[in-house]
Structure formats: C-alpha cells, structure tokens
Amino acid sequence: MHLIELHDICKTYHIGQLDVPVLKGITLTVDQGEMVALMGASGSGKTTLMNLLGCLDHPSSGEYRLDGTDISALTADGRALLRNSKIGFVFQTFNLLPRTSALDNVIMPLTYTTEDVSDREARQRATALLQQVGLGERMHHDPAQLSGGQQQRVAIARALVNRPSILFADEPTGNLDSHTSKEVLQMFQQLNRDAGITIILVTHDADVARHARRVIRISDGQIVDDAPVLETVEAAAPQPVAAPGPAMGGMS
DSSP: OOSEEEEEEEEEEEETTEEEEEEEEEEEEEOTTOEEEEEOOTTSSHHHHHHHHTTSSOOSEEEEEETTEEGGGOOHHHHHHHHHHHEEEEETTOOOOTTSOHHHHHHGGGGSOSSOOOHHHHHHHHHHHHHHTTOTTSTTSOGGGSOHHHHHHHHHHHHHTTOOSEEEEESTTTTSOHHHHHHHHHHHHHHHHHHOOEEEEEESOHHHHTTSSEEEEEETTEEEEEEEOTTOOOOOOSSOEEEEETTTEEEO
C-alpha cells in the first residue's frame, strides 16, 4: 500500500463570482521512505498541492488517501487530528515563537497532540532532539539569539517531536546561505536514509531538488514530469541521524 495516493485531484478557489482552478487533475503515489522533491515555479500550484498533501486544505474533487485513510472525506477536525499524529512541517520562515526558548518551541506541538505525554517526557523528548540537531548548548536561547541555520534546526526538531511518518519542507533553505543550506539538506537526507522518514521537499530550486531521489514537476496545476534523480547530491553530514522515537532511536 502506498503512503500517499492521489487520484484526479482538483482544487478551485472561488473569488467572488470568479472560479480560479489551481490544481487540474493530479494523480500520483508516494511510498513510505521516499525522498521526493515537488518542484515548480511560483504560481504553478506546488504550494496548494503541499497544503492538500499536508492536510492543511481539502480538494474540490478527487480522492486523497494517506496511509490508507481517505482524507477527502474527513472534516477539518479530522484532518487536524491526523496531521498532528502523522505529519511534520518545516517552512522557509521558520515560524518560531519569538520570545520563547528553543526548548519550548520544540515542546509546543506536544500540547496539541492526542498522545498522552507528560510535561517531563515532553521536555526530555525536546531536549534529546535539540541535542541531536547540535543545539544542546543553546536550547534555552530564544530565536533572536540564534543564527538562521540554528533556527531552522530548531524548526526541524519541532517538526519531529510528534514522531511523524512524513515530513514536508516548504522552501526550507530559502532564507539560508549556501553553506547552511547544504547542512540542512544533508540533515533531511539523513532523516530519510537512517530514520526512514518520508520527506517531500517543496522547491523552485533545481539544486535543492537534486538532493531528493525523485522529482515531481508541476506547471499550471498539472504534473508535467515525474522521474528519479539521476545524480542525487549525496553529502555525508557530521553525525548519523536515527529515528526520533524509542522504537528506532533518536537523531544523533
């Protein structure tokens, strides 16, 4: 069974009396453990597609199954419950709470989960993740005291704290310099390779897309190409990354 199955997905926005079709019959599958780049120019529909895949929005028509669950039939509350249990997000702008420590930023998603996590366990889980992304000595700093790369590492730790099976990264290196971008992309590769987390990189940048193993290109709301990356950029990061859960270990 595929982790993600889309069949003839359409999304149309209604602006006054005007209908604006954004997605026009998207059909695709993604298997558990893949690292996929969803690539397209601004306005191509890639962000709308990510929002549907991430259960942030729902299609106008078509069928979407995530890990066997028919997402198309879920209410907004149902999508939120599934999103909090199976999906992590990393964004270009980090989206960290500005006057909150790195530790508390990572803990925050656990306050919305249906999982029974004690305050002690939440702090232990967040502390371990921050240590594993190299921020053990800066976990009590707020975002203004951290570099852009460090803030993105906090965001990655936060995305992993609920132990998701799939991670969406929306232009995750857009605000980073080239050296830091490589480090962050290396981390995603390790999470995919060593922890088995399915990762979908949403990007307009071909160099970023080459870090994935498969590139899905979207243009004008339709898939125009879906092919493996022939020369994946493989770069070994300083430390191996293992799964962020007790069954598979933690990022290290």
